Amino acid sequence: MAIESEHRVSDSPHVALVWRGRASGTGTMTSVATSTWELVFWEDGGAVRAAVRGPETAASTVELAGDSESLGIIFAHGTVLSPLPRLVDSAAESPHVTERTFALGGREWEIPDFDSAEDLVVRLAREGMISRDPLVDEVVWGGIARVGTRSVQRRVATATGLTQGAIRQIERAREAAVLLGEGLAPLDVVHRLGYYDQPHLSRSLRRFIGRTATELQQADGSMSLLYKTEPPAGP
Template sequence: MAIESDHRESDSPYVARVWRGQVSGAGSLTSVATSNWELVFWEDAGTVQAAVRGPETTASTARLIGESESFGITFAHGTSMPHLPIARLVDSEVASPYADGRLFVLRGEEWEIPGFENAEDLVRKLVRAGVLTRDPLVDDVVWGGIAKVGSRSVQRRIANATGLTQGAIRQIDRARHAAVLLAEGVPSLEVVHKLGYYDQPHLARSLQRFIGRTATQLQRRDDADQPLSLLYKIEGDERF
């Protein structure tokens, strides 16, 4: 099975990343954990589908058959849809009741499906219509900022906007960061010290839970039979 993928950053405060992918052949894909939620579009066997997909708290396996193309908008922490409580989306998704090559349905309204380069056009329309909202404190705190409100208020606002606790977000994102470093050839002991794991067994448990790989598999890039979903390096990540 061959997988081609591309992704880019966004200048929208509502968006963390925009990505697209193409799969040919049959096989399995390891979907790694992610603390962000997404709006995803894909075409499979000539049928276009759309869904809001929530954060994934563990690695999982997805079966892929035949040719398919996908495109997604990964939203920044703090971005949410008031009509879809995020707690309902954790480890789950809500499919659009209708989609074709041009339109999909969200909050009972039709919206034009954007492309990889103009995804922010849709985001701006959703913001103007009140479909998307944003709590800037959440993204700031998740990235290491200091809040000017009490800790209980911070934790409540993070949970309301992301469906996860700040601790869960940190664990998932740290494991993803570790996987990228190991794939780049950084020794596992150095990753342990750099990212604040207690020891190598602690790192191993984290990788198995959130990435579905061992450190050795990541270092060898041993994913020919079951490739990983999108992993990327975030420049300037100082949380760990």
């Protein structure tokens, strides 16, 4: 089985990344934990499908069969799709999809391509389908909120379905996986990212990434998208 993917950073305040991928052959893929929402389009048996996926709090295994292409819009922390409940470890699939359109919130929307993803997000925001709480993205990256702790906890949970601590654990594990894939030694990752020790790092990798440090350093490619986590650009 072969998996190819690419991604780009977005300049939209609602979007973190846009990605596209292609898979061929049969086998399994490790879907790593993620703390963000995602709108994804893919082919399945020649039919186009679309779904909104919520955060995933643990790694899982996905079966792949045949050739397929996919496109995803990864939303920034704090971006909310208003028609949907907070989805955690679950997804809401579009009830009607054609080669060109998909249904969301009782309306039809044009499926974007890799370069026009932000155009769809702009239309969704204009029609009140998307909103954003900038405080959430700020505090996730260590910013100081101008409201009380309880207000922060409530707003983070409302926007993401997760606690602030859970988001940070997931993002730290993802960053650790990226660094190990780039060749950094496990002990150096421990020190850089603030793990207690190597066993603490190992437990985090098993839970959120589904791989050991050695497996990540081998970089076999049968994993969902991993990317460097960086704070949003300032105004």
